């Protein structure tokens with residue numbers, strides 16, 4: 699029943715700070731014991747809850763800064779995650795099965811969310827950067843053409 703998360707390079711969202719936060723969430727989930735051994739899991743869950751909320755705040759702030767058009771969809775998904783996490787942890791996590799359900803929920807949600815939703819803002823920011831660099835290439839080209847023309851005409 700072992701359930702442990704291993705980070706992979708292709709989980710990146712192109713932002714080292716947000717990548718580190720995603721890793722942090724999963725490391726916290728890894729701290730949850732595999733079996734109900736009497737350890738108090740509440741403090742880990744509370745820590746996780748706080749950390750996830752902070753992460754969503756930073757992620758949404760970044761999305762605003764790049765004018766990401768799907769921000770309200772993301773906000774809704776984030777709210778749903780918090781609600782679901784609340785629901786699952788509202789009852790004591792005191793059996794192997796409940797621990798497994800909680801860990802699986804966190805891993806599945808986060809990996810799916812990173813791979814299908816967060817990747818959209820990664821893609822969007824890459825396209826924006828490309829457009830910006832094309833624009834600057836075009837203006838460099840114009841300057842270049844002018845320099846050549848000016849030399850040719852001797853102006």
Ligand SMILES: [Fe+2]
Nearest residue numbers: 757772811816
């Ligand atoms: Fe997200």
